[in-house]
Each structure stands twice: as structure tokens, then as C-alpha cells.
Amino acid sequence: MINRILGSASLLAATIFVFTATAQQEAPTPEQLAASATETRQAVFKLLSFNMGTISAMARGTAEFDAAIAERNANRIAELAPMIPELFAARDTREFTVETEALPIIWDRMDEFNEKATNLVAAANTFAVIARSGDKNATVAAVRAFGGACGNCHDTFREDN
Numbered sequence: 001m002i003n004r005i006l007g008s009a010s011l012l013a014a015t016i017f018v019f020t021a022t023a024q025q026e027a028p029t030p031e032q033l034a035a036s037a038t039e040t041r042q043a044v045f046k047l048l049s050f051n052m053g054t055i056s057a058m059a060r061g062t063a064e065f066d067a068a069i070a071e072r073n074a075n076r077i078a079e080l081a082p083m084i085p086e087l088f089a090a091r092d093t094r095e096f097t098v099e100t101e102a103l104p105i106i107w108d109r110m111d112e113f114n115e116k117a118t119n120l121v122a123a124a125n126t127f128a129v130i131a132r133s134g135d136k137n138a139t140v141a142a143v144r145a146f147g148g149a150c151g152n153c154h155d156t157f158r159e160d161n
């Protein structure tokens with residue numbers, strides 16, 4: 001009796017395992033792909049924000065000024081920003097119900113959108129050079145222009161919040 005119960009339990013476990021494995025191998029639906037693409041691009045923006053946050057804190061005086069960290073974070077932003085056009089070109093999520101602040105006009109005005117990402121790369125590189133000089137006043141003074149490259153895109157292509 002106990003063997004029969006154990007036998008059915010392991011059969012059930014095996015069935016669940018096979019079922020789960022099959023479910024996982026099924027191709028994702030367009031809805032799932034849209035949700036995943038949205039999460040990925042938001043992750044890039046979170047990383048941009050993480051790196052920019054330290055620089056802004058130095059400018060506000062809430063973090064100690066460190067030229068090397070400012071330069072490093074600017075270089076990271078210059079590396080991350082080219083992923084913005086890549087990710088938005090990879091999947092147009094306009095037709096899907098996703099939790100997003102991305103305005104649909106992004107896909108109508110891709111060139112303009114991409115240009116704003118390119119401007120961010122340029123702003124990050126310019127800022128990195130100034131930070132590399134180690135001049136605190138010059139670096140802090142350059143933060144606003146650098147951050148402007150973020151806001152310049154948000155003003156046109158992101159929902160107001």
C-alpha cells in the first residue's frame with residue numbers, strides 16, 4: 001500500500017516536472033516579449049540613474065567629491081546610452097499593454113529619439129574629460145549640462161510624472 005502511494009507520488013512528481021519543463025520551452029508570446037523588452041530598457045534607465053545619482057549628489061554636496069568616481073560613472077553612462085536606440089528598435093511595444101512611461105511617438109520619430117541618446121553619449125564624454133582634470137569647481141559646474149541631456153529626451157519622449 002505504502003509503495004503504491006509512493007509510486008503514484010513519484011509519478012505525479014515526474015509528470016509535474018515534465019509539464020513544467022515543456023511549459024518553459026514554449027516560445028514566449030508577443031505580450032511576454034513586449035513586457036520583457038520594457039523591463040530591459042527600464043533596467044538600462046535605472047543603471048543610468050544609479051550612475052548619474054552619485055554625480056548629482058557630489059554636485060549637491062551630499063556625497064564627497066571624487067573626481068575618479070565622477071569620471072568612471074560618466075564613462076559608464078557613455079557605454080550604456082547606445083543601448084537606448086538598440087532596445088527601442090528591437091521591440092516596438094506600442095500595441096501592447098505594458099507598464100511604461102515611454103511615449104508612442106518614440107517609434108514615429110526614431111531619428112530624433114536616437115539623436116538624443118547620441119547627445120547623451122557626447123555629454124557624458126565631455127563631462128568625463130572635465131572630471132579627469134580633477135578640478136572640483138569645473139566638474140561640479142558641468143553637472144547641470146550633463147544632466148540636461150537626460151531631461152532633454154524625457155521632455156519629449158517620456159510621460160510627465
Ligand code: HEC
Nearest residue numbers: 042045048049052100101102113116117120150153157158
Ligand atoms: C533618448 C532618450 C532618453 C535619454 C537620453 C534618457 N532617458 Fe531616461 N527614459 C527615457 C524613456 C523613454 C523612459 C521611459 C521608459 C519606459 O518606461 O519604458 C525613461 C525612463 C527613465 C527612468 C525610469 C526607469 C524606470 O524605473 O522605469 C529613469 C530613472 C531615467 N529614465 C533616468 C535617466 C537618466 C538619469 C538619464 C541620463 C543619464 C536618462 N534617463 C536619459 C528616455 C531617455
